[in-house]
Amino acid sequence: MTSERLAFVFPGQGSQQIGMLADAAKEFPEVPATFSEASEALGYDLWDLCQNGQQADINLTERTQPLLLTASVALYRAWVARGGISPARMAGHSLGEWSALVCSGVLAFPDAVRLVRERGRLMQEAVPAGEGAMAAVIGLEDAAVEAACAESAQGEVVAAVNYNSHGQVVIAGSSAAVSRAIEACKAAGAKRAMPLPVSAPFHTELMRPAAEKLAPQIDAIEFRSPEVPVVHNVHAKTESDPAAIKQLMVEQIYSPVRWTACVQAMAGEGINTLIECGPGKVLAGLAKRIDRQITAHNIESPAQLQEALQATAD
Structure with a gap:
């Protein structure tokens, strides 16, 4: 079942915290399963890192990006497994756009995990620290x-x-x-x-070298048409052609994130409820500032997910 009034949004860098999703992991088997899948793709224990590591470790961009992608995908899988309705639109803030693409069926999760690790590494390398x-x-x-x-x-x-x-x-x-x-x-x-x-100065022209290096790696991965339309950061529109989506994900690295326009575009399509799928509630807060008619939920904890299930089932 799909709600024409519901959209899922996925957070970007800055929402990561040591110990995040600990409660969700106890109640939702999808969380440890998704982290296990990511760990296999990355070659290190991602769950141990985010539960027992140091904040400085998870703030390294090449660690942050796969971590937040994994957390968002895990929570979306938990939502679906509990009978949550499908959204009419998805969008993600910067890195979060990759989470949206995975959850909308555009690319396989292990491919995305490896790609965003590389995205993070290249973005960090593009400009020397301190510059x-x-x-x-x-x-x-x-x-x-x-x-x-x-x-x-x-x-x-x-x-x-x-x-x-x-x-x-x-x-x-x-x-x-x-x-x-x-x-x-x-x-x-x-x-x-x-x-x-x-x-690092993300989303500026200084990131163009990173985008150029990542482009062939994106091109090598199979992309499909989205099952749920994704509103893209670059132009605040949806796109169905896989080749065009690949190009947008390259351009996104050095282009501004037009988040206000993305939320306004979804509101213009009749969306009145947003669910922030991932750690924190930054996007839920921004949504209310952009359009006061929008109701926003975040589903990081079991109680929050249950509350959102009930609110959207009415």
């Missing part, structure tokens, strides 16, 4: 953020890269240019502009 930065800008219109970046570039790269909600934009680029843009945003009236604890 890139990201910052969150709160309380400034998109156009003003873009103008601040343009005046702050001075021959370097700095750009708006995550349009997360109205008045919440993330910028990224060369460290010095980001520092200049932070001051320019404050001068333009931003309530806050602060560096983020991220070591």
